[in-house]
Amino acid sequence: MSELPKGWYRITLKEECTSIKGKKPKSLVIEQSESLVPYVDIKAFEKGIFEKFAEFNSGVLAQKDDTLMVWDGARSGLVGNGVKGVIGSTLVKITAKYSNTRYLHYFLKLQFDHINSNTKGTGIPHVDPAVLWSIPYPVAPLNEQIRIANKLDSILTKVDKAQARLNKIPAILKRFRQSVLAAATSGELTKSTFTSSEWESVKLIDIVENKPRNGKSPKGVDFDTGVKNLTLSAITPGYFVENKYKFVDLDVPTDSHLWLKNQDILIQRANSIEYVGVSALYEGEDDHYIYPDLIMKCRANARVLSKYLYYALSSEPVRKYFRDNATGTTGNMPKINQTVVSAAPINLPQIDEQKIIVNKVERLFKKADKLEQQYLDAKARLDRLTQSILAKAFRGELVPQDPNDEPAEQLLERILKERLSQQQKADKPKKTTKKRLIKAKAKAKVADKG
Known part of the structure; x- marks a missing residue:
């Protein structure tokens, strides 16, 4: 110590x-x-x-x-x-x-x-x-405590202001990504090269191999069964997150639709209203995971690139469509069903334009990702700075000491003595006055005569 x-x-x-x-x-x-x-x-x-x-x-x-x-x-x-x-x-x-x-x-x-x-x-x-x-x-001595607290008030107020400015960045990046997707799925991103007449308004069902299907959610077990069932958190951020799964004791045939394949599209069919309909593109190993009942899976057909379909599903108009068509009783998670998902509106350009759109979106998203990493690094440094300042304060290194300050041990002893004295006064029986004594004697005589 x-x-x-x-x-x-x-x-x-x-x-x-x-x-x-x-x-x-x-x-x-x-x-x-x-x-x-x-x-x-x-x-x-x-x-x-x-x-x-x-x-x-x-x-x-x-x-x-x-x-x-x-x-x-x-x-x-x-x-x-x-x-x-x-x-x-x-x-x-x-x-x-x-x-x-x-x-x-x-x-x-x-x-x-x-x-x-x-x-x-x-x-x-x-x-x-x-x-x-x-x-x-x-x-610390009481006066030094006050100096330390005042100094921390001053320094950490500045740190909090810097933190508040940093905290605005995620919302800015979110708006930027949505603006990119809006431009990408409306033709704005490629309007100098292609014309809007080459676009079609289609439904999701028109551009996938099969109808979207729910997964399965048996109870998880605490031992390795070899069958990894994804949790909702695997796609809640709007992209696929590895190793968010539970083991399930389930016999899944090798040809089951439950096994994920590279380029499968995953859509949350039930969650809070903010997240219902959130989608992700699986780009991992075939047959490594199965997916749960609260997620639907579909796969792009030859008319659409998987990544373009993922971007379209992630765009605000389609996200709003899912929110507006979600149903559920009070206290339950909003849900979207197969009919709703199948009818999701998609703006579809030709494959050549889709390729250009995907490339442009990826380049822009990489810049956003870089900025986001810089934000995370800055936030971590700021968090460490706060802890470093606090640690310095309680090592006695933040403010100068004053030899005239009452030592902390004496402070504690004085406070304890004062409290003990107050307690003794509170517990001390009240003095019996002369009048009370006379009354008590009179009552005693009456009692004796009785």
Whole structure:
């Protein structure tokens, strides 16, 4: 364990913190009024989006400067500032006993990776209290804590602004790719070479070898059967992702339609409305995977290039067509059926033009991919910078020390003495006044005569 700077003192988070887990109120409303406060669930906590409201006394109330931590789920251990509101059961409010509130907040942010990688639970992960509360906590002198917190406020505000600018890039790239696909599937990309009269409006069924077919989804097993069944996540990004599968104990004949072949088109027939109809082109090894019931498969015929068909299915007009024609009852995933998929509208040029379109789209997408990788690299560097700054702060290297500051050990002793004194005063029996004594004696005489 590293040596602490002069005047610092080490305790555990259990000695430093008090905590209280949130609870979902029995009654929530969507209309805000003066008597209500926001209901802070995971979405509100992470994105600052408040869609529900509750009575302030209906649960655990957090204030704006409170530190909140995600207790359950994939982001367990994530720390953020509170808002005035009632917190949900997946959040915990953490309060400092001795430290500056912001100082503790930043220290907990530094611990995210450690807490998140050591969660508890076989289903939904959650923070392991034994891990969290046993973390060594370096307490700096109080004035130094304030200087550290102020410095972190200043530096990390700039980092957050840079992060906010970076976070705009994925949306820009998404719009760029959709613009490319729109131009590619409308003739704009090749209008200087070809005329629009050479295009046809067809349905998907007109340009595939067979009707789109559902896959199969038996229950997964925990041993290698040799049969890899894809999961929805294999194509949810809009392209094929390797190794997203489960083993299934199923006898699949070698000539079964379930086996994927190179150049097969995969279409999600059920998912959230945002993802229903998402497509991917499989360009891997034949007969390596089978596909699930929530995905449909089809294969381009001689009239269309597989990659052009994939681009057409990924274009916004076709994606909108799938969303508009999805059905489903409340609480269930929106679905598209074989009839809907077969009737998907496709703008079809001649094969020669398709080849040119595919080449141009690939070149443009490669540029977008390069920019996206640069964004990911920059984001990773920024994330590392934040952690590096926090680590530096809690090694005592971020701000200068002041020899006149009260050492942390003395601070803790003083606070404990003050609290003990307050507790003793609160517990001390009240003095019996002269009047009370006279009344007590009078009552005793009456009792004796009786």
